[in-house]
Amino acid sequence: MSLNGSVTFEKYKLDNGLDVILHIDRTLPVVAVNLWYHVGSAREVPGKSGFAHLFEHMMFQGSQNAGAGLHFKIIEDAGGTLNGSTTTDRTNYWATVPKNYLAHILWLESDRMGWLLSAMTQKKLDTQIDVVKNERRQNYDNRPYGLAFEILSKHLYPEDHPYSWTTIGSMEDISNASLEDVKSFFKRYYGPNNASLCIGGDITVDEAKNLVEQYFGDISSGPPVGKLVPRIPDLDDAKYVIHEDNVQLPRLYTAWHTSYLYGKGDAEVDLVVDALARGKNSRLYRSLVYEKQIAQDVSFFHLSREIGSLAIVVATARPGNTLDEIQRAIDEEINTFIRDGLTDREYERIRNAQKSSFTYSLQKVGGFFGVTDRLNEYNVFLDDPGFINKDLDRYLSADKESIRAAAKKYVQPDKRVVLSIVPKGKKELAVKT
Amino acid sequence: MHTTIDRTKIPEAGPVPDFTLLDETKLSRAQLSNGINVWLYRYKKLPVAQVHLAVHTGAFSDPVEKAGLTNLFAEMLDEGTKNRSALQIADDFDFLGTNFNTWSSMDGCGATMLSLREHLDESLDVFADVLKAPEFPEQELARVRQNVLTSILQEEDQPNVLATKVFVKKIYGKDHPYGSSPLGTTESVQSVTAKDLKEKYKRHFKPNNASIIVVGDIELPELNEKLEKALSEWKQGDVPKVNLPQIPDRECAAVYLVNRTEAAQSQIRIGHRGIERTHKDYFPVRVMNQILGGQFTSRINLNLREDKGYTYGAASIWEMRKFGGHFITTGGFQGEYTDRSVEEIMKELHRIREEGVTGDELEAAKDGLIRSLPRQFETPSQIASQLANVALYGLPDNYYDTYVDNVQQVSTEDVKRVASDYIHPSKAAVVVVGDVDKIKSPLEKLGIGDVIEIEYKG
Numbered sequence: 001m002s003l004n005g006s007v008t009f010e011k012y013k014l015d016n017g018l019d020v021i022l023h024i025d026r027t028l029p030v031v032a033v034n035l036w037y038h039v040g041s042a043r044e045v046p047g048k049s050g051f052a053h054l055f056e057h058m059m060f061q062g063s064q065n066a067g068a069g070l071h072f073k074i075i076e077d078a079g080g081t082l083n084g085s086t087t088t089d090r091t092n093y094w095a096t097v098p099k100n101y102l103a104h105i106l107w108l109e110s111d112r113m114g115w116l117l118s119a120m121t122q123k124k125l126d127t128q129i130d131v132v133k134n135e136r137r138q139n140y141d142n143r144p145y146g147l148a149f150e151i152l153s154k155h156l157y158p159e160d161h162p163y164s165w166t167t168i169g170s171m172e173d174i175s176n177a178s179l180e181d182v183k184s185f186f187k188r189y190y191g192p193n194n195a196s197l198c199i200g201g202d203i204t205v206d207e208a209k210n211l212v213e214q215y216f217g218d219i220s221s222g223p224p225v226g227k228l229v230p231r232i233p234d235l236d237d238a239k240y241v242i243h244e245d246n247v248q249l250p251r252l253y254t255a256w257h258t259s260y261l262y263g264k265g266d267a268e269v270d271l272v273v274d275a276l277a278r279g280k281n282s283r284l285y286r287s288l289v290y291e292k293q294i295a296q297d298v299s300f301f302h303l304s305r306e307i308g309s310l311a312i313v314v315a316t317a318r319p320g321n322t323l324d325e326i327q328r329a330i331d332e333e334i335n336t337f338i339r340d341g342l343t344d345r346e347y348e349r350i351r352n353a354q355k356s357s358f359t360y361s362l363q364k365v366g367g368f369f370g371v372t373d374r375l376n377e378y379n380v381f382l383d384d385p386g387f388i389n390k391d392l393d394r395y396l397s398a399d400k401e402s403i404r405a406a407a408k409k410y411v412q413p414d415k416r417v418v419l420s421i422v423p424k425g426k427k428e429l430a431v432k433t
Numbered sequence: 434m435h436t437t438i439d440r441t442k443i444p445e446a447g448p449v450p451d452f453t454l455l456d457e458t459k460l461s462r463a464q465l466s467n468g469i470n471v472w473l474y475r476y477k478k479l480p481v482a483q484v485h486l487a488v489h490t491g492a493f494s495d496p497v498e499k500a501g502l503t504n505l506f507a508e509m510l511d512e513g514t515k516n517r518s519a520l521q522i523a524d525d526f527d528f529l530g531t532n533f534n535t536w537s538s539m540d541g542c543g544a545t546m547l548s549l550r551e552h553l554d555e556s557l558d559v560f561a562d563v564l565k566a567p568e569f570p571e572q573e574l575a576r577v578r579q580n581v582l583t584s585i586l587q588e589e590d591q592p593n594v595l596a597t598k599v600f601v602k603k604i605y606g607k608d609h610p611y612g613s614s615p616l617g618t619t620e621s622v623q624s625v626t627a628k629d630l631k632e633k634y635k636r637h638f639k640p641n642n643a644s645i646i647v648v649g650d651i652e653l654p655e656l657n658e659k660l661e662k663a664l665s666e667w668k669q670g671d672v673p674k675v676n677l678p679q680i681p682d683r684e685c686a687a688v689y690l691v692n693r694t695e696a697a698q699s700q701i702r703i704g705h706r707g708i709e710r711t712h713k714d715y716f717p718v719r720v721m722n723q724i725l726g727g728q729f730t731s732r733i734n735l736n737l738r739e740d741k742g743y744t745y746g747a748a749s750i751w752e753m754r755k756f757g758g759h760f761i762t763t764g765g766f767q768g769e770y771t772d773r774s775v776e777e778i779m780k781e782l783h784r785i786r787e788e789g790v791t792g793d794e795l796e797a798a799k800d801g802l803i804r805s806l807p808r809q810f811e812t813p814s815q816i817a818s819q820l821a822n823v824a825l826y827g828l829p830d831n832y833y834d835t836y837v838d839n840v841q842q843v844s845t846e847d848v849k850r851v852a853s854d855y856i857h858p859s860k861a862a863v864v865v866v867g868d869v870d871k872i873k874s875p876l877e878k879l880g881i882g883d884v885i886e887i888e889y890k891g
Contacts, residue, residue, distance in 0.1 A: 027478050028807050029450030065440045069739070072730045074443070077797045079804025098804050100447035107444050115440075130742030130767070137697040138745050138765045144590035202450070214438045246693075247590050249583070280523035290520070293576055296583045318583055349528050356530030356549050362479055363812040 006389045007362065009375055010205065014213070016221045017193025021375050021385050022208050023200035025365050031201040032366025033105040034094040036376040038196075039189035041169070042088045042162040042228055042307065047176075050132070050169015053086040054177055055185055057128040059093065060084070064115035066108050068124070074104050085368065086167050089228075089261075089306040090380060094373065096366035099202045103211055110215035113192060120182055129174055136168050144247045145421050148314075152255050155239050155417045156310065161231060163308060191222020196379045200365045200372040230260040232308040235415040240433040242420045249296065250429040251316040252323040253419040254330065258311050258410040261304040261381055267394035268406030269311055273300045274350040275342055275403070276333065277313070281349075283333045284313070292329060294321040306381060311411060323420045323431045334411055341404035354395040452807050454833045455820075461653045462830075465661055468641030468669040472820050473656055474648045476813050480550040482649030483813035484560060486543035487821040489644075490637035493539055493610050493756060494675045499625055500610070501617015505574075505581060506630050506638075507537035510544065512573035514566040519573050522559060531556040535563075539611055540755045541825045543643070547814060550650055554659065561663035569630040578622060585616050592693055592866040593765065595889055596700035599691055603862040604706060604759045608678045611754065641669040644824035648813035680706050680757045683860040686882035688775075691889045692869040699771040699867030703778055704761035705860050710753040710826045716839045717847040718751055718855065723798035724790050724848070725749050725781065726762055733762060733781050741777065743770040755826060760856065771867055772875035779881065782858040789849030802840050806833075 009023040041052045062068035075082045080097030095105045140146040150166045157164035168174075197216070199208050235257065259265040277284045277300035288295035298315040315326050342350075364370040371388070378387040420430030455474070463471040476483075492503040511533070512519040526533040531548035533556075544563060548556040588594045598614050605612030616622070647656055683705055708718065719727075726733035726749025737747040747764035762782075766774040790798075810816050823832050861881075865872060869886060877884045 025478075028811055029452045030808050030811070066443075069730070069735075070443075073797075076728050076730045076801050077804075078446075079801050079806070079808070081805070081808065096808055098807065099450050102447075103444035104446070107440070111440060127739065127742040131738055131745060134698070134743070134765070134767055135745040137767065142592065142696060142698045142765070144587075248586050279527045281520055281527060286520070289580075290576070293579065296580065296587070316587075318579065319586065345528070349524075352528060352530040356532075356552075359479055359481060359549060360532070360547060363481070363814075365811070366808075 007371060007375070009385055011379070011385055014192065014217060016217070016219055017191070018216055019196040019379055020212055021196065021198040021379060022203065022205055023198065023365070023371060023375060024203060024205070025200055025371070026202045029099045029202050030096060030365070031099045031102045031105075031199060031203055032094065032096045032370060032372045033102070033109065034092065034198045034200070034366065034370070034372035034376055035109055036196045036380050037091045037190055038194050038225060038380050039091055040087045040089045041165065041167040043189060044162060044165070046159070047173060048181065049165040049173040050167070051173070051177055051181060051185060052091060053167050053169065054128065054132050054174060055182065056084050056086045056091050057132055058120065058125065058182055059112050059116070061124045061128065062119045063112040064118045066111045068119070071108055074108065078104065081367070083368070088163055088167060092373065092376065094366055094368070102199070102203065102208070106211050106215040109197070110219060113190060113195065113216070114219035116186055116190070117183055120179060122179055125177065125179055125182065129177060132174055133171060136171060136174070140168055145245060145251055147243065147245070148253050148419060148421055151241060151243055152253055152312070152417055152419055155241055155419070156255055156257065157233055161233065163305070187222060189222070189225060192216060192219050193221045194225045196376045198372040198376045198379070228307045230263065230307045232257050232260065235417070238414050239417045240420070240431060241417065242422060242427055242430045244424045244427070245421050247421065247423050249316050249319065250323050250420060250422040250426065251314065252326050252431065253312060253314050253421070254327070254416055255310050255312045255419070256411050256416045258302065258309045260308050261306050265406050265410065266304055266309065268398050268403050269302050269309070269410055271350055271395060271398055271403045272337070272407045272411065273302045273311060274353060275346050276300050276337065278350070278353065283337060284330060287333050288315060288326065288329050294318055294325050294329060317429070322429050323422070327418065327431045331413060334407070338404065338408045338411070342400050347400050351396060354392065358392045454806055454810060454836070463653060463657055465640070465657065465664060467664060467667055469664065470644040470824060471657065471660060472644060472646045472824070473651070473653050474646070474816050474820065475650060476648045476816065477650045480650065481813060482548055482550050482553045482647065482651065483817045484546040484557070485646040485817035485821050486545070486564065487541050487644050487646070487825050488543045488638055489541055489642050489825060490633070491538050491540040491542055492613065492615055493677065494637060495610050495613070497608060497610060497613060498621055499629060500613035500621040501581065501615070502625050502629060502633060503537045503542055504615050504617065505578065505622065505625050506633050507535040507542045508577050508581065509569050509574060509630055510535045510567050511563050512577060513568045513570045514562045515568060516562055516566060517559070522563065525559045526556065529556050533560065537615070539615070545814070545817070553649065553651070557659060557663050561667070565664060565667035567634060569627045571627050574627050574630070578625070581616055581622050582619060585619055585622065588616070589889070592696060592700045595691060596702045596864050596866040597763070599689060599866070599887065599889065600702040600704070600761060600862060600864040601759065603689060603864065604680070604704070606681045609680055610677065611680070611757065637672055639670050639672050640664065640667050642672045644821065646817045646820045646824070648816045677756050682706060683862065686859055686861045686863065688863040688865065688876055688881055688884040690869050690873060690876070690884065690886045691864070691866040692886065693866055694868055694870070696866070696868045697768055698765040699768055699774070699865050699872060700765050701771070701774060701778070702761055702763055702864040703775065703861050704759055705857055705862060707751050707758040707760040708753060708855060709757050710755060711828070712753070714851050714855070715753070717843045717851045719802065720795065720798050720840065720843045721785070721790070721848045721852055722749055722751055723801060724794045725785050728801065732785070733778060736777055736781060737764065737766070737774060741770070743767050743774050747778070768868055768871060771865060771872040772879055775863060775865070775876065775881070776879055779858050782856050782861070786852040786856045789845055789852065792845060795843070795845050795848060799840050799843060803837050806836065
């Protein structure tokens with residue numbers, strides 16, 4: 001990393017198609033290994049929902065040479081930390097360890113990339129099916145408002161759109177997963193040509209290259225995996241949905257289709273969201289929480305995804321207030337924003353926030369959203385890890401008018417899904433249709 | 434360039450990297466004229482600065498009938514000063530791109546800030562204003578109080594939060610502040626007035642009762658000068674000593690049930706009184722807990738998750754505070770396996786205190802603890818939090834210099850001794866939030882102790 005904050009790296013490709021990105025940072029005697037497979041729940045087919053995520057669990061159950069339990073054991077004994085995650089668009093695995101354990105991580109990752117299947121057993125699959133069903137119970141079914149995103153997705157996308165289901169999948173589909181599914185999914189999507197390996201931290205380039213070649217060089221390519229093409233549905237009308245849950249307070253979710261990840265308008269919508277709901281002086285927070293005091297909280301986030309993004313406002317009503325009032329207050333702020341655009345001070349404020357956030361985002365080499373994770377993201381979606389040094393320009397080059405125009409284009413009152421989650425038996429608190 | 438490697442063998446680890454934690458050439462300490470301790474760690478990787486203020490007054494000093502006072506106090510610190518309104522404070526920070534937050538815990542409270550190095554001066558001005566001139570305006574208090582009351586109401590939605598709340602009350606009893614929820618209760622929060630907040634500020638929120646940690650590219654003389662200027666009006670004064678009641682010892686184990694009809698999972702908490710942060714057995718207890726339930730490959734998680742599949746994750750934690758602490762195992766478990774989950778956890782508690790651990794387990798746990806240290810000092814906020822802990826708990830100045838030796842010295846005998854001295858399944862409180870109709874009779878059959886249904890009310 002140079003002092004002006006630009007991230008340095010070297011990218012090359014192995015013969016089998018594996019992308020390799022090396023990034024030196026000698027602040028600590030630590031290395032971060034981050035591996036992305038360009039497959040997520042969007043590659044699932046109906047009846048197999050949740051499989052990409054269940055498969056992520058199976059990747060930790062041992063491979064031909066690195067037996068069951070070794071993965072966690074080696075990394076924890078080395079004082080390292082690790083995790084993996086599955087989204088609609090990709091699956092990532094990372095570990096951060098003392099630098100003298102780099103070979104261990106490359107051994108573990110390459111062994112499961114090349115030699116996973118011989119170690120798979122029905123017993124391992126059955127246990128992880130139970131673990132994942134417990135994950136679903138804990139984080140979705142048994143969590144207040146935990147089903148919101150699943151319900152929204154179902155109403156935002158047609159049944160044959162892969163974003164119409166969520167990464168956790170349905171209980172039924174999770175239960176039905178078979179060893180045959182594990183095998184075919186692995187062969188189809190887990191080849192080196194569908195992966196991107198980023199190694200960051202206190203490394204020497206020659207040593208890292210040698211190790212990568214030794215461990216990954218003899219893994220065969222898989223079949224080519226084509227890119228998914230953006231497919232953004234056009235809602236004809238506003239849809240209103242009510243869900244009763246075990247909660248004390250009603251919560252409103254209003255969702256719009258926007259652009260797609262790194263597509264035209266993507267950065268502008270991020271800025272709309274910043275102006276409307278980032279900080280105490282943002283328009284929605286100030287109106288709903290600070291002044292009118294009808295909401296406990298309000299957030300607005302832009303979920304940018306490979307084949308279609310969503311902008312979602314979430315607000316929880318204070319006791320005694322209805323979601324109808326909340327919706328009216330949100331609409332009022334959005335309409336004013338679409339009509340008048342940003343003030344000069346707001347514009348400066350959200351630009352400054354983007355600038356400092358960019359610098360802050362370079363603090364961590366490993367882990368989720370660390371520099372290695374972001375180099376992989378730019379590489380997988382744009383084939384250009386160097387975009388890490390250009391991305392801020394997308395935000396700084398947006399002028400006031402383009403931000404207003406993005407709000408006008410994407411955040412329309414008649415093209416949205418409005419979900420009211422209300423306490424059981426309290427449908428009268430929902431947004432009126 | 435295909436060198437063949439033998440994949441069937443685990444690679445050899447290279448030489449252990451040379452590394453000094455908190456390099457003395459980068460760490461400096463000072464004291465300002467108003468008595469506040471200043472710690473500076475020079476960080477040059479990025480042009481940013483982290484500021485972490487830790488005042489050694491936490492919820493431990495809240496009277497039980499005013500539980501939640503410290504939380505409300507911290508929430509209100511940035512809601513208006515003599516010079517700036519609540520919105521002005523937020524706008525000043527946001528405009529600079531500075532992330533500012535207040536914080537509170539059982540043992541401390543304060544504020545943290547991350548700014549670009551070029552905006553450190555201006556950001557510090559606002560930061561200092563918040564510390565030295567908060568007004569606790571009535572109008573803002575009304576709003577913030579309502580927000581906290583609503584959060585307390587929302588806790589009823591979260592079985593995991595409920596379970597822990599009920600558990601700590603059972604461990605510390607009604608009179609100890611550690612038994613209260615950090616947010617307080619509906620009644621206690623309603624009883625807190627602006628006068629109480631001002632009183633807390635006047636009595637406890639003193640620079641001579643605080644430490645400020647700065648991590649960034651700045652030299653000590655320059656920092657001292659800045660802080661002297663910014664904080665000089667924040668005056669020192671005597672801080673009253675707080676006397677806390679004894680933490681009661683439990684006579685026997687009991688199971689407490691909170692009903693959640695049709696809950697698919699049971700939230701289970703098992704444990705009892707623990708030890709304070711400065712306890713002489715801190716290191717053996719840390720090593721022991723790594724093996725018991727402190728990481729993914731610990732006995733409890735491997736048993737309950739990877740072997741049985743009852744849970745998405747289970748852990749054991751020693752909550753070690755200034756004036757005592759508690760030991761707790763925690764997790765959410767599939768409803769139909771509630772009794773078996775309790776049984777397996779109890780089995781693990783008995784096993785470690787009766788059988789101890791193997792030499793291999795001990796070495797692995799010690800290695801893991803020692804080798805994980807460097808990566809916990811990566812970001813300015815991590816470095817600042819580590820130093821803040823040393824300050825808050827009054828750990829020795831050479832705490833991190835001696836850390837590795839202290840871990841290395843722990844033996845299997847030490848682990849067995851602390852396990853049998855400090856883990857007491859026969860006196861445990863077992864709290865289960867789940868579907869009582871389905872889980873009560875299986876839990877009774879376990880024969881752990883009385884099974885008592887309790888009503889939960891915030």
